[in-house]
Amino acid sequence: MSDLTVDPQQYVINKEPYYEEVNTEISLYEAAYGVRMPMMLKGPTGCGKSRFVEYMAWKLKKPLITVACNEDMTASDLVGRFLLDKDGTKWQDGPLTTAARIGAICYLDEVVEARQDTTVVIHPLTDHRRTLPLDKKGELVEAHPDFQLVISYNPGYQSLMKDLKQSTKQRFGGLDFDYPEEELEVSIVSKEAGIDVETAGKLVQIAHRARNLKGHGLDEGISTRLLVYAAQLIGSGVDAEVACSMTMVTPLTDDPDMRDTLNAAVQTFFG
Ligand SMILES: Nc1ncnc2c1ncn2[C@@H]1O[C@H](COP(=O)(O)OP(=O)(O)OP(=O)(O)O)[C@@H](O)[C@H]1O
Ligand SMILES: [Mg+2]
Incomplete structure (x- = not known):
């Protein structure tokens, strides 16, 4: 049933990304990854969050799947949808599902931009269940042991309208980023x-x-x-x-x- 047609190798970063450690974020992230703790990276735009995730994925030798979130994004954009092809309908995994299957680090960039009904699909993946229900397909995906979810968050743009629910926030460990000294x-x-x-x-x-x-x-x-x-x-x-x-x-x-x-x-x- 599950289509593991995706080659994890295509998401692996082979060349070391240039990253200068600012504090002790590398070892802290390694510890968090060790227990597969979902992580939230907070900091202003252009301060190195994405570069850091690329570096960590390279260091941990894990595939990295990045999704740029926006307010038009639906849950299906993350988990997947049925597509029509010449043989009828075919299920197509979304990036989150692919990451959960292959054991990638899944980086949801600017997750605050996504609507709350989209954000809640990550809940069962970010607690002890580590599962992702594909309701439309009727499948419960068990996350690969290497899977980890990382989100970024720019506190500067945060408004009352656009914030994560406490029940979402409290599923993550957090690291603060800022411009380097x-x-x-x-x-x-x-x-x-x-x-x-x-x-x-x-x-x-x-x-x-x-x-x-x-x-x-x-x-x-x-x-x-x-x-x-x-x-x-x-x-x-x-x-x-x-x-x-x-x-x-x-x-x-x-x-x-x-x-x-x-x-x-x-x-x-x-x-
Ligand atoms: N610690 C660092 N080591 C190496 N390069 C860095 C570092 N911090 C910032 N940079 C440089 O700054 C650029 C912007 O960083 P990056 O794209 O990771 O920002 P970001 O925090 O993800 O921003 P946004 O929130 O807008 O996505 C990088 O391309 C890199 O050139
Ligand atoms: Mg970024």
Whole structure:
């Protein structure tokens, strides 16, 4: 009945992803994986959550299946559905079901975006049952012993309307993520983009100024991801001021005063 036509190997990460440990998250995650504890990674956008999951999947030598969640997503998008083909109907596993069958780490990115009736399908997988009922198909999938569920969560966007139910939250262990401290972030930006430490240092300084504006006109500070973007453009020969504007000002805000403030910070270091 169950179609294990999926080759787990296709989800295995063969090359070590570049990841700098910020705290002790690697060993803590290993311990959590050891007991197959579902994990929740919290932190602002672009601070390294996805990279961390990729790194851990590689380190633990487990396949990784990532699902980007959104509010239009239905439970069927996660668990699967019947499809029509020339021979009639055929069941197609969704990514969560595939992960449970093959023993993958299943990473539900931005899970808060999904509707609550979608989120509850993970409940039986995240307690002692470790099962996934495929109601439409009439099958109860028992999760492979290696299966683990990981979700990400950006506390910045959290509103009363969009939050996880306590009964969902309390099925996970949590790890807090944030932008790395200065020296480490400089090293990440420089390594990731292949630019000199001095230039990376200036970018991080600009980010620090912008991060102070969070809540004072900016919803989010400049992420590590945007710093890497800026550094990549500079590395490929784009004028530093232009590169910073493109990556660290324009995407962040439309407010003219705020743009002036950010551009002034860029000027201070690259003007
Ligand atoms: N600790 C780190 N080690 C190596 N690279 C990092 C680290 N933290 C951040 N980065 C860099 O920042 C980029 C963005 O990180 P990532 O995509 O993991 O963010 P995220 O937290 O998943 O963001 P989002 O919530 O928007 O999905 C990475 O592509 C990588 O270049
Ligand atoms: Mg991510």
